[in-house]
Amino acid sequence: MKFVTAELNGEVFVGLVDGETSRILPLGKASEKKEGRNDIPSTLQECISLGDSFIQQITSLLLWAENGETDELFIPLDSVKLLAPIPKPSKNIFCVGKNYAEHAIEMGSKDDIPEHIMVFTKAPTTVIGHDETVLNHQRITEQLDYEGELAIIIGKKGRGISKDEALEYVFGYTIINDITARDLQSRHKQFFIGKSLDTTCPMGPWIVHSSSINDPNKLDIETKVNGETRQKSNTENFIFPIEEIISVLSQGMTLEPGDIIATGTPAGVGKGFKPPRFLQPGDRIEITVEQIGTLFSKIEN
16 A cells, blocks of 8 residues: 555645556545545544554555445546655654665775664655755755665554564655755764755655565665666665664654654765765656655756
């Protein structure tokens, strides 16, 4: 199941993508037609908070829609604007740094491969959706860089989560472009400012439910800039797998439904080239993660 937050004619709604025909089922309207009332929350974050009952409800709704005379409910995917699945996160986005050994080396040396998980955050105001424009921020940075990443969406509240139970707390997965102002990152030492410029967290195009992905630690990931492959790896190359990331974050901190965790980027970022290859106005970035899809972004001209 692929869940979206979409906009059509000024109306924002939560929908489910029919992967076979590239169309969207608006969940609220479907619920209203089936049940006589719309009891679907207005945001995907609220839907996620309902837990397993939401998935059971949507499974029943989808079966009804596919088996009944309800074609008029479906909307062509290309007729809507896809917003970030969670357009306004309630917290900063958790981000794991240097989670691929080759990326750690390209940013320094073998001594930079972390022994413990590195975590920083991005402000909620960084989030934009699929195929939206990233501000170039040329007034304050000359070193805008891309980072393609698999992201985890937490599905239920938990603290002190064990690695064995960690995947039970995942609602689904999406894609994030952790765009970074490298000069600001270096100048301020802490990552927050360089990672938190407005529009520097493209996310989407949807959230794929965890039941659709057998092993999130074995997914191909590729980033292209203007059609040229810059990053190409597989999440099996994580230093810290998803189960460990969730467990470590939760030991003294409560994870909540809708929390977003970016799992780190492979080698091939702009800063890693000699000379560096930072993003320029008009550049187009596409990040593809196996079993999820492709996230497009464009840098402001």
